Amino acid sequence: MGFGLVVRFVARDAAAAHAFDALAEAALEGIRTEEPGTLVYVNHAVSDEPHVRVFYELYADREAFEEHERQPHVRRFLAERGQYLESFEVTFLNEISGKGTSSGQAAR
Structure with a gap:
């Protein structure tokens, strides 16, 4: 089942x-x-x-997200992003159903 998140960043x-x-x-x-x-x-x-960015991220599953978080390019991003931001907010998402998603049609 797909796992995703939306992150809203506000730059300084x-x-x-x-x-x-x-x-x-x-x-x-x-x-x-x-x-x-x-x-x-x-x-x-x-x-x-103009100072707001929104990331939409979708992973095959929770383990894929955790693997993403372990990557050196992501760790660098996470370590350095704060110098540019006023704030950020993360919303985690669990797939129910959809089109073009990892599971096609998830269980309801």
């Missing part, structure tokens, strides 16, 4: 948002090539909130 200012995006892109290079259990990992800008 425009320069911090730009630097945060660069840090996220560096992490994404490793995520794209080294994490088969990471199904979706997207950094979104928010309309009318």
